[in-house]
Amino acid sequence: MARNIYREFLELCAFEGQELEEMVPVWEKYSALLGLSEEDVRFALDEWIPKYWDIQYLGVRKMIGAYIREAIEIAKTPEYKEQGVKIVYGILPAILTNYQAMKIAGGDDIFVSFPDMQLVTILNSFFHKVDDYLESAEETGMTYGCRHCALNKTRIGAFQNKVIAAPDVIWSWGFNCDEGPKTDEYINCLLDEDWKYVISRIPHDTHFGTIDDEDEDRVVYMAEQMRDGQREIEEMTGIKVTKENMLQAVKEQGRYAFKFSTLTQLVSNGNPQPLSGSALTNFGQGMTCPFNSGLQYIEEALDIMIRECRQAKKAGTGILPKDAPKVASYFVPFCVPWVDGIFKENGVGTTFSLTFTVTKKQLEPTKYEDPYMQAAEQWLKMAFGQNIGYESKNMIEKVEANKPVDGLLMGFFDFDRWLGAHQKMCSKIIQDATGVPTFYMESDFWEDRDYSPEALRTRIESVCQVVKMRKEMEM
């Protein structure tokens, strides 16, 4: 009997019962619109996902399922647009509060997503298949040699290939890189004048070591940017976000962040380590990327994953033997999960991402009542929002708080003139302060066309050797 690849794939993602029956034809249709052939789905089902993802856990399979739901949502945007649903996009990195508040306010009348982020995550993490989008963008003129960001290329490629509809508005946060918001001007100038955007930006002008979130002027300005952006979006969509919507979004985000922090602790402190860094980091996306299908699916997966990690701890089981060394990362490159795989092959686990780990200060209650001031303060407490001196100080705190850390992997952001540019300096600062050996690896977080497993294997193996040797000497 011939296999039904689509059904098997959804079963892998923990769909079941009536919903499974309903979803099979839906997935078949929309996976094709995303550019996935039946063979691509089979490859993911039989080879890629079993090899690189910890699918022995229901939590991981449900997490993949949550992403698949979102992939289908994104592929439906042309239909949504025809139906009159307001489409709002955003880009990474951003605080989700505003976007989630819009979804809470608008319900089914609004579609909210960071389509490039979701598409890269879904297509490369689980199918190894985002290259078509990237090449499409390069054909428009995003030159290959200039090291443009794969996220931005995916946005261009997805629109160019009609996978996603033009939004009613994209709210581009330009609080980090220049290329993200400028990509929308690029699309507007080159591909479609109806690609409407709102940008929110702030100069990187705090001095080394300044505590960004305590700079009152900065908090006020950033809040003003957010408020102004929200106002423009509301004018363009006709959907009004109330203070209650914002507060509910803040509450939901806080709840998810707390749960994710719990999972991070379980993974970082677990011995043996219960879950890979890639999977852990992918759970973190619930804090950085809105899900139009709602947080409930990924949050359900997260709840299950926390339970399963606790069970693994009790049972003394994990993804690596007891006492295996652990390497933290600036950001575990979950879109190229073979990096994690090579570490594991060499007996080393990747654990938490500095960017997704919270400081004590981030968990403290805000001093502001205004939701925009709260969101601004929240952003400036995050690593993304800080000057290198303050960010490094916080990285040191995170490394110390999540020890044992046998090594720290930096890099994988060679396409980003902000988040990637300073990492060599951070490495030096952190290593000097914590004694944890840091390793800088020039590579790409989102895609692997330039950095193949063959190219990075030797480097990763040598990192593993150093880490293991140090660990053995300490024991």
Next chain:
Amino acid sequence: MDKKIQSLAEAYKKRPVELKQAKKDGKKVIEYIGHFVPEEMIRAAGAEPYFMCRGGEPEPPDAVLEYMLRFMNPLARSMMGYHLMGLDPVTPMADLIVAQQADCHIGRITELMEFNELPVYKVGVPPDWKKEFAGEYYYKALMKLKAKLEEVTGNEITEEGLKEQVEYSNAINESLRKISDLRKKDNPPIGGYEFIRLNHYSFYTDPKETAGKLEEIYEGLKDAPGKFKEGSPRILLAGHAVAIGDYVVPRMIEENGAMIVSDMLDEGLRWYNWDIPTEGDMMRNIWKTKYLDKVPVNIFQPAWRERFAYIKQLIDENKIDGVVWYQLSFDEIYDMECTCLAKWMKEINMPFLKLESSYEYSREAMGPLATRVESFIEAVKGGM
């Protein structure tokens, strides 16, 4: 004429020695990065400014790689690279390095300066320039800079002092405009290569004397015969920056039979087409001219359609035959603008050449560069 230009070049070379003496005499030396940092404010505070925009050599960009991602543009990397190599005579004695913060390249390079404990001061320039409150952010940044300069120098920046310095700058601009306008002639007596150098040297000479020296040059040029072959293609040079010392490309364009008769560069050259008004509140005047009146820089958003409109105006005013877009390697936002410009240039049938430099001008790199420039110029000639 060459002697007069040469005398300015000598003044440029002697500037570090002058600064050393000025330090001994108790003056403060303040380096600055980017045109959103008004040199007039530094002068009005009684300090000696030094424009940091040196480039065109391959080693300094590589010198920062121990600390910095390699995919940063070579001009930004050079700003710290010369210092790390011990080839920057001014930075070690600078009392302050004032850097505009408008883009990530300069942003992270100034953090590298801070990492190396250099005395950096940042001036934030929001790129979303159409928003009133973003403009106010830059204005406040200028006011904070004013306070900082007063603190460092111990001198008050007065309205009169600012006005005086702005008048010097405006006089320099006017002289440069007059010289540049000579390039509108069918066969101009000066090309882009010389004009760019003149423009560069004007940053390093005493502003009280610079306009006068430029006027002398203008007087010598205005009735001089053309220096190009009849029928040479007229080129507009556009892009990010021609750094001080990075003259290979403009020279190559002109050595291969074309003449650069107009320019639109965001950095390196004075914004000589935009004078700062001298009536009213000087800080507001400086702010408005730089932020709102000047054609937007590439990083501003939105900017590219307005920049294209300005380029079209330059094309018409200067009877341009072809546009050369000069881009620095890994300058991602200029790379994106270039794609849009290429499309729009095609729509108006304007020949367009994109050149990119990593400041690697080895024999191996020069060959293909020269071939592209030659082919472009031949193609433009063929279409004239």
